[in-house]
Amino acid sequence: MVDKNISADNSDKAESKKAAKKEAKKAEKASKRAEHKQTTVQLDTPEEGDVSLGKYGNLPLIRSESNSTRVASYVKDLNKSVSGQTVWVRARLHTVRARGKQCFIVLRQREFTIQVLINVSESVSKSMVKFSSGIPKESIIDVEARVAEVPAGVAGCSQQDVELVASQIWVVSLSAPQLPLQIEDASRPEKSEDEEGLNIHVNQDTRLDNRILDLRTPTNQAIYRLEAGVCRFFRECLMKRDFVEIHTPKIIPAASEGGANVFTVSYFKGSAYLAQSPQLYKQMAIAADFEKVFTIGAVFRAEDSNTHRHLTEFTGLDLEMAFQFHYHEVMLTIGDLFTEMFKGLREQYQHEISIINQQYPAEPFTFLDPPLVLEFNDARKLLAEVGVDVGEEEDFSTPTEKLLGRLVKAKYDTDFYILDKFPLAVRPFYTMPDPRNPKASNSYDMFMRGEEILSGAQRIHDPEFLTQRAKHHGIDISTIAAYIDAFKYGCPPHAGGGIGLERVVMLYLGLDNIRKTSMFPRDPKRITP
Amino acid sequence: MNGPIKMHRTKQIIHHNIPVQLPKCMYNLKNIHSRSTNGVVDGSHDHVGVSKNKLDIFDQVKQFLKINQCVPGMAELEAKQEQILKQLDELRNQILSIKLSLKISNNASAKSSVPTSTISTRVNSKKTNQLVDLVININPLNPPYSLEIIQKQLQDSVNLKFSAHLHSSVFSLPEDAINLQSRLVNANLKEGVPTVHLRLIWKNVSNNLELLVSHTPIIGEVNLLRYLVRAAVSSLDYDADADSVEIDYLLDICYLIVRSKTKTERTSLLQSLNKSLGKSQWLGGRSLASIADIAAYSAIRQTVSIKELSANLSKWFLRCEAINC
Numbered sequence: 002m003v004d005k006n007i008s009a010d011n012s013d014k015a016e017s018k019k020a021a022k023k024e025a026k027k028a029e030k031a032s033k034r035a036e037h038k039q040t041t042v043q044l045d046t047p048e049e050g051d052v053s054l055g056k057y058g059n060l061p062l063i064r065s066e067s068n069s070t071r072v073a074s075y076v077k078d079l080n081k082s083v084s085g086q087t088v089w090v091r092a093r094l095h096t097v098r099a100r101g102k103q104c105f106i107v108l109r110q111r112e113f114t115i116q117v118l119i120n121v122s123e124s125v126s127k128s129m130v131k132f133s134s135g136i137p138k139e140s141i142i143d144v145e146a147r148v149a150e151v152p153a154g155v156a157g158c159s160q161q162d163v164e165l166v167a168s169q170i171w172v173v174s175l176s177a178p179q180l181p182l183q184i185e186d187a188s189r190p191e192k193s194e195d196e197e198g199l200n201i202h203v204n205q206d207t208r209l210d211n212r213i214l215d216l217r218t219p220t221n222q223a224i225y226r227l228e229a230g231v232c233r234f235f236r237e238c239l240m241k242r243d244f245v246e247i248h249t250p251k252i253i254p255a256a257s258e259g260g261a262n263v264f265t266v267s268y269f270k271g272s273a274y275l276a277q278s279p280q281l282y283k284q285m286a287i288a289a290d291f292e293k294v295f296t297i298g299a300v301f302r303a304e305d306s307n308t309h310r311h312l313t314e315f316t317g318l319d320l321e322m323a324f325q326f327h328y329h330e331v332m333l334t335i336g337d338l339f340t341e342m343f344k345g346l347r348e349q350y351q352h353e354i355s356i357i358n359q360q361y362p363a364e365p366f367t368f369l370d371p372p373l374v375l376e377f378n379d380a381r382k383l384l385a386e387v388g389v390d391v392g393e394e395e396d397f398s399t400p401t402e403k404l405l406g407r408l409v410k411a412k413y414d415t416d417f418y419i420l421d422k423f424p425l426a427v428r429p430f431y432t433m434p435d436p437r438n439p440k441a442s443n444s445y446d447m448f449m450r451g452e453e454i455l456s457g458a459q460r461i462h463d464p465e466f467l468t469q470r471a472k473h474h475g476i477d478i479s480t481i482a483a484y485i486d487a488f489k490y491g492c493p494p495h496a497g498g499g500i501g502l503e504r505v506v507m508l509y510l511g512l513d514n515i516r517k518t519s520m521f522p523r524d525p526k527r528i529t530p
Numbered sequence: 531m532n533g534p535i536k537m538h539r540t541k542q543i544i545h546h547n548i549p550v551q552l553p554k555c556m557y558n559l560k561n562i563h564s565r566s567t568n569g570v571v572d573g574s575h576d577h578v579g580v581s582k583n584k585l586d587i588f589d590q591v592k593q594f595l596k597i598n599q600c601v602p603g604m605a606e607l608e609a610k611q612e613q614i615l616k617q618l619d620e621l622r623n624q625i626l627s628i629k630l631s632l633k634i635s636n637n638a639s640a641k642s643s644v645p646t647s648t649i650s651t652r653v654n655s656k657k658t659n660q661l662v663d664l665v666i667n668i669n670p671l672n673p674p675y676s677l678e679i680i681q682k683q684l685q686d687s688v689n690l691k692f693s694a695h696l697h698s699s700v701f702s703l704p705e706d707a708i709n710l711q712s713r714l715v716n717a718n719l720k721e722g723v724p725t726v727h728l729r730l731i732w733k734n735v736s737n738n739l740e741l742l743v744s745h746t747p748i749i750g751e752v753n754l755l756r757y758l759v760r761a762a763v764s765s766l767d768y769d770a771d772a773d774s775v776e777i778d779y780l781l782d783i784c785y786l787i788v789r790s791k792t793k794t795e796r797t798s799l800l801q802s803l804n805k806s807l808g809k810s811q812w813l814g815g816r817s818l819a820s821i822a823d824i825a826a827y828s829a830i831r832q833t834v835s836i837k838e839l840s841a842n843l844s845k846w847f848l849r850c851e852a853i854n855c
Contacts, residue, residue, distance in 0.1 A: 347698065369695035369731060379663070411745060412665055413731065414697065 053126040057133065060143065060171040073143075076110040079160050084150045090115075090165065091143050091173065093217070095184065099134030106133060107158060108144065108165075109184075112219030112356055115160040116151075117144055119167045129170070139176035139184070139214070145169035181211045188218035190360050205516060212521060212530055220360040223353035224518060228506045230350050232297060234342040235318050242334065244293040244320065249282035251275060251299060255480065262304045264313075275301035278499060281484055283321035284460060288492040295320035300501075305525045309514045310452070310504060314523040318505075321497030328433070328443050328459035329421075331496040335457065336372040336419055339447065343368045343417065346509065354510070363511025366416050366450075373409070373418040377441070380420055383408050394440055396427040406451020416508075421445045423458075430474040431467060431484075433459040443496070449508040457498020464488045664726065665742040666754065667733045670700055670707040672788060674739055674751045676828035677728075678710065679853060680758055680766075681717055683824075688762040689725040692717070699734035707732060726761075737788050751788065752781040752825045759821055766821045776814045780806055780822035784829040796834060804843050811849065823850055 074088040095109035102121035107114050119125060119133045136142060146165035154161045187203045208215040215221060236246070252266065252273045264275040279296050286294045300317035320338075324330040343366065346354070354365075375383075381391050384405060391401060409418050425434050425442040435441035444458030461467045464485050471478060471485075478485070506518040516522040521530060668674060681690045692714040696703065703711070711730065719725065740747035741754045748757060759766040768777045783799050790796045803826055806813050813822045827850035836844055 343698065366698070368698045370698075371695060373695065412742060413695075413729070414667070414733065415695075 051126045053129040056169045057129045076113040076115050084148050087147050094140050104130045104133045111222045114158040116155045116164040137176050137178040141174040143171040223356040227350050227353045234345045238338045238341045239295045244295045247294045247296050249279035264303045279319050285487050287495045293322045316502040319499035323493035323495040328496040340370045368417040369415045377422045394424040394426040403451040416450045419447050430470045431460050455498045455500045459496040462492040665729045667731050667735045667740040669735050670703050670732045672737050672832045673707045673710045675831050676824045679824045684762050687764050689719045689723050691725050691727050694730040697733035700732050750785045752785045777822050784825040787829040
């Protein structure tokens with residue numbers, strides 16, 4: 002028994018030796034990890050005799066257990082006028098840099114940045130400085146600090162003439178120490194002026210994969226604020242003109258246009274489609290006496306094209322309006338709407354535009370008031386002057402469109418213009434033909450920086466004529482019976498059009514990719530995040 | 531074979547005795563060299579051969595007429611020819627007038643247009659046809675008042691149809707500019723006169739406006755006026771006048787007045803205008819208002835207050851205002 006015991010003991014010992022070795026290794030690893038942690042995040046309680054104990058650390062998870070009357074200041078409001086005051090700021094830690102007994106932190110709030118100085122002093126201990134220098138980037142921190150004027154100015158911060166001298170620093174929400182992309186890299190200007198400087202850029206796909214981080218850049222902050230502005234101006238301008246906002250269904254029983262590029266969804270026992278445009282429903286609202294309607298909503302296109310300007314889901318701003326005598330009433334209303342929108346952007350979004358231009362430089366957007374209206378034949382003449390011939394019943398190709406944009410810009414210096422009287426042959430069957438010229442139609446396109454943003458027309462509101470035109474186009478009448486029936490009980494003459502929000506913002510800012518103006522873009526290769 | 535050393539035979543690359551296919555796409559020319567070899571020796575027709583007969587065509591015709599004077603029926607033939615020529619002339623005039631009326635109805639929206647005189651309006655419409663859509667970039671602080679006068683002065687020969695746009699580089703228009711714009715845009719147009727479409731774009735340009743005909747802008751209001759009076763036939767066209775140099779000189783002064791930055795600069799320029807005016811009614815010692823008066827009126831109205839003018843000039847200024855109304 003004893004022997005056995007011994008042997009057992011021996012084997013135990015042998016095992017325990019191995020185990021001890023393993024343990025030791027584990028412990029070593031753990032200690033290393035802990036050390037690593039210590040260098041990055043200081044979670045341990047500070048050493049004793051710390052003068053600034055209780056003035057820094059990790060704040061417990063805020064679960065709304067108590068309320069406070071403490072007012073947090075915004076970084077953008079910190080300037081010379083509040084110099085000398087003590088303020089609380091909650092912001093993201095943009096960069097941190099320790100140098101001996103000092104620690105410099107740059108706080109970021111949207112596009113505004115300010116420098117925070119943590120200096121070893123009577124009330125600030127060494128370990129507080131050490132803790133501060135270990136907070137990972139992008140963490141959200143609370144800082145209590147005194148605003149101090151900096152005569153020389155702080156380079157690289159938006160608040161140049163003041164800095165914060167910290168007396169308390171608390172981590173509210175910790176960021177993971179490793180970032181998939183650096184905010185500085187993501188916000189670096191596309192064409193840096195000095196060739197020798199860092200030239201690291203973040204790939205479009207990396208940006209989209211880590212959209213939350215990418216959206217934190219000042220440029221993206223500005224882009225989506227401006228996009229919201231476009232939407233707001235669209236709404237405000239139309240409300241002012243007595244338009245009614247309507248909401249149209251996105252699940253529809255039949256393909257609204259064409260049919261090839263439509264998403265099919267299963268709908269209980271059958272299938273349904275995702276709306277490609279609110280066209281039919283806008284027109285039905287007109288037939289239902291709403292006179293002037295607009296709608297803002299998602300539009301789906303199942304086009305398998307991976308270009309810089311196509312998305313499979315985008316936001317459509319659509320409007321439809323009944324008119325008295327001539328569809329130009331509607332066309333000019335839309336033109337004025339754009340002018341008003343551009344003016345609003347020019348006046349209220351100057352700051353955003355200049356931030357975006359720093360990263361993506363573009364010529365300022367120019368326009369005329371009232372907008373320039375050219376007829377299709379005028380445009381053909383302009384093109385013919387430079388040797389590009391476009392047939393009378395031919396549509397413009399994309400390069401021709403861009404060339405025309407350049408010609409118009411050279412002559413009239415406008416980035417926005419309306420092209421009227423498109424050939425009937427290149428328009429859908431419901432477009433009203435021009436009564437004076439059988440080859441032309443009452444339809445118009447609007448262009449921004451040489452790219453088409455809106456395509457609209459007077460629609461045929463007479464069921465018989467509509468049937469005739471549909472037959473002429475070789476369309477099976479039974480498939481569009483619902484559409485034709487909408488006009489059976491009388492309908493006022495009407496016209497309208499629709500724009501893509503993302504495309505308008507992209508072209509207004511002169512950006513090169515529509516994915517830059519769609520917060521979570523959807524294209525044939527991406528449905529995440 | 532063709533040398534002392536027989537290396538190898540070369541292929542003959544040029545064959546001289548095959549028939550050559552001449553292209554038929556153009557037109558045939560007489561072979562001037564082959565004529566003499568054909569045996570028809572005629573020195574007067576052959577360019578290469580030396581002409582033996584020194585008589586020129588004029589002499590030949592004279593000779594021919596001398597010989598044929600006594601031919602019976604010649605007078606009859608002559609009369610017939612005359613008649614045919616007359617008919618041809620008539621036909622030509624008819625075609626011209628049809629051409630003219632067609633051109634006008636293309637150009638202007640006039641429903642019916644009857645050409646009055648042939649020659650002058652023909653030139654006119656031909657010239658104005660080229661100016662379909664002109665763009666004028668104007669600084670709103672320097673409204674070109676001359677356009678209003680010139681629109682009235684030219685209304686018998688050409689309609690100046692204005693439309694106005696506000697460029698995004700300008701935030702709002704001063705009152706003077708708004709008034710001028712509304713007068714220009716709402717002016718009545720005569721029917722049956724060719725129309726030129728001018729687009730005014732209020733834009734942040736220099737003091738001197740820009741006229742865009744092609745890609746290079748024509749700078750300056752006076753140059754716009756020169757362009758317009760030459761394009762349209764009117765009494766304002768001064769090219770054929772004896773004092774055209776003087777008018778050009780006055781126009782250049784107007785250009786400088788608009789461009790001037792200091793008051794002293796302006797004063798000296800105004801003095802030269804005053805000198806040119808002298809004791810006469812209009813600038814350049816003329817009895818009728820010329821384009822120089824229109825340009826000077828506009829330049830002064832843009833830059834100087836009337837109080838700064840000398841008594842002589844301010845009287846002239848009031849006369850200018852009278853033609854404006």
